[in-house]
Amino acid sequence: MADRGFGVVMELAQGFMASQVLFAALELGVFDAAARGPTDADAVARESGLSPRGTRLLMDACARLGLLRAGPDGSFTNTALSSAFLVSGSPLSQRCTLLYLAGTTYRCWGHLADGVREGRSQYARAVGVAAEDDPFAAIYRTEAERSLFTRGLQETWSLCGGRVLTTFDLAAFGVICDVGGGAGALAQEAARLYPGSAVSVFDLPDVVAAAQEEGAGPGVSFLGGDFFRSRLPRADLFVLARVLHDWGDADCVRLLRRLRRALRPGGAVLLVEAVLTPGGAGPLRTLLLSLTMLLQTRGRERTGAEYRDMAARAGLDRFRLRRPGGPYDAMMVRR
Ligand SMILES: C[S@@+](CC[C@H](N)C(=O)[O-])C[C@H]1O[C@@H](n2cnc3c(N)ncnc32)[C@H](O)[C@@H]1O
Structure with a gap:
């Protein structure tokens, strides 16, 4: 029993080492090198200017973690996991998300x-930028940081955007606006799934300008503004994906009230979040995400009942929660 217990504790304690193996291999281009064909540690080290010793140790650890497959001749190839999620340019690549976790999120978790x-964001300690007034002033503290954060978030929707948007049939909503929709990946998916709807994104001016510069989303229009202060466009459906979890209850209710006022009669709001199980005890992934929200924002993850209550305080009712499977759930409330 003592041995088993010790093993469990040490595995938990060393969890950060496994994360660092993944992050370092990604940053150093190991998976991209393996995607070009079977390769050995010496070749990767030579190509990328790394130490042969370190590269060998890193690639051995990757193989043990299921991120590379080691051949009998000392060569390595990508596994199905790394081919799908870790190689640059793969349709399901989560590269930007992982690089963001490896940098900013990891530092905040320290x-x-x-x-x-203290019950508040640790941006000031982690990166030297205070985030008391507006978490996004810290999150977007440099252009590179804004770009990595935004591109990382977009990657999620290649995985589950379609699922989240078809959990409820949205075809009856002629005008759909994704509020806080970032660079527009989810909106683009909505435009593809519901070609009869006009789809737009409302986000901060700098985010919108960057998205437009990068040629985001055919079929999607963009509008820049502050969702707490600027005039919002009228819509039949507002989508709020991973927005409420950034904010405290009072700000969430304030935002939902503003959306309700801008909704056309018969309109609705689609909330997309990782919803905690009733009572809030799980799942673990969402509890850890909630701690990330503590460290990087003013918000937290919530149960369905908590979302329902905030929506009701904003005058939105007929709450429905559906769990399509995967990392994110969908909730609909109506005006
Ligand atoms: C966590 S991200 C979610 C992005 C996107 N909905 C997604 O799920 O990929 C929150 C978004 O809210 C936007 N945002 C934050 N504060 C805002 C404000 N005051 N007005 C408009 N957008 C804001 C951010 O720029 C960011 O795109």
């Missing part, structure tokens, strides 16, 4: 105890 002690 201050988890401080975050719990």
Whole structure:
């Protein structure tokens, strides 16, 4: 029993090492090298200017973690997992998400105890930028950081955007606006699934300008503004995906009230979030995401009942929650 218990504790304690193996291999281009054909550690080290010793140790660890497959001749190939999610340019690549986690999120998590002690964002400690007034001033503290954050978030929707948007049939909503929709990947999916609807994205001016510069979303229009202060466009359906989890309850209700006022009669709001199980005890993935929200934003993940109550305070009712499977759930409330 003691041996087993020790093993469990050490596996938990060393969890960060496994994350770092993944992050380092991604950053150093190991999976991209393996995608060009079977390769050995010396070749990767030579090509990328790495130490042969370190590269060998890193690739061995990757193989043990299921991220590379080691051949009998010392060569390595990608596994199905790394081919799908870790190679640049793969349709399901989560490269930007992982690089963001490896950089900013990892640094913020280094201050988890401080975050719990103080109950607030740890941006100031982690990167030297205060996030008290507006978490997004810190999240978007440089152009590179804004770009990595936004591109990372978009990657999720290649995986589950269609599922989330078909959980409820949205075809009856003629005008759909994705509020806080970032660079428009989810909106683009909505435009593809519901060709009879006009789809737009409303986000901060800098995010919109960058999305337009990068040629985002055919079939989607963009509008820049502040969803707490600017005039919102009228719509039949507002989508709020991973927005409420950034904010405290009072700000969420304020935003939902603004959306309700801008909704056309018969309109609705589609909330897309990772919803905690009733009572809030799980799933683990969502509880950990909630701690990330503590460290990087003013929000947290919530149960369906908590979303229902906030929506009701904003005058939105007929709450329905559906879990399509996968990382995100869909909830609909009506004006
Ligand atoms: C966590 S991200 C979610 C992005 C996107 N909905 C998704 O799920 O991929 C939150 C989004 O809210 C936007 N946002 C934050 N504060 C905002 C504000 N005051 N007005 C408009 N958009 C804002 C951010 O720029 C960002 O795109």
